[in-house]
Amino acid sequence: MKALVVIDIQREYIAPGRKFQIQSIGPSLKNAYAMLHFARCEGWPIVHVQHLQDGDLFNRIADTSDFIDGFVPESSEALAVKGNYSSFSSPEFEQFAAAHAEHEFVVVGYGSTMCCLATIVDGYHRGYRFALVEDACAARAARNHSEASMHEHAMAILEPFARLTRADVEIAGHQPLAA
Numbered sequence: 001m002k003a004l005v006v007i008d009i010q011r012e013y014i015a016p017g018r019k020f021q022i023q024s025i026g027p028s029l030k031n032a033y034a035m036l037h038f039a040r041c042e043g044w045p046i047v048h049v050q051h052l053q054d055g056d057l058f059n060r061i062a063d064t065s066d067f068i069d070g071f072v073p074e075s076s077e078a079l080a081v082k083g084n085y086s087s088f089s090s091p092e093f094e095q096f097a098a099a100h101a102e103h104e105f106v107v108v109g110y111g112s113t114m115c116c117l118a119t120i121v122d123g124y125h126r127g128y129r130f131a132l133v134e135d136a137c138a139a140r141a142a143r144n145h146s147e148a149s150m151h152e153h154a155m156a157i158l159e160p161f162a163r164l165t166r167a168d169v170e171i172a173g174h175q176p177l178a179a
Helices: 025-042 091-099 115-125 147-158 167-172
Strands: 002-007 046-051 078-082 104-110 129-138 163-165
Touching: 002 025, 002 115, 025 046, 025 104, 025 129, 025 167, 046 091, 046 115, 078 091, 104 115, 115 129, 115 147, 129 147, 129 167
Parallel strands: 002 046, 002 104, 046 078, 104 129, 129 163
Antiparallel strands: none
8 A cells, every 4th residue: 555745846946046946847747746646546645745934945925835736735635734854743744644654655746855855764763664756856956966966866865765666667567446
């Protein structure tokens, strides 16, 4: 059994000129949307995590904190609001994880070097199982490292903590729901 964890797919990452803008976000957004659509069709439990805080980034009253079009939670899906890197900083996420502890948590979203990484490592140490859809997430550039380099390094760091996978593998390898 699997559950989809959609982390911080917010306008902050696509807004031109913003500190967290990911220039190469397009392909990962397309794959994240494919995973969301697939999970909805398959009836997976889904939680959308939204980072909100005070200050310039992810400000709770700024439109840059809104979900990107196509990623707004449906009424049957959980919403967890957090103010720190790990999704486990959200009581709603902790409740979702506990209620679906027997599931493998399939993660998509942003950023692979920050909130995805923090959530997976934190959850691993709490006894949860994770898969990271590596082509449905991305990282922002930092220091002298490109977005691609940061993302690649995050994947290497996360490999001991999560099963690394790709959207096409998850979608092609599914077991259809029994009729």
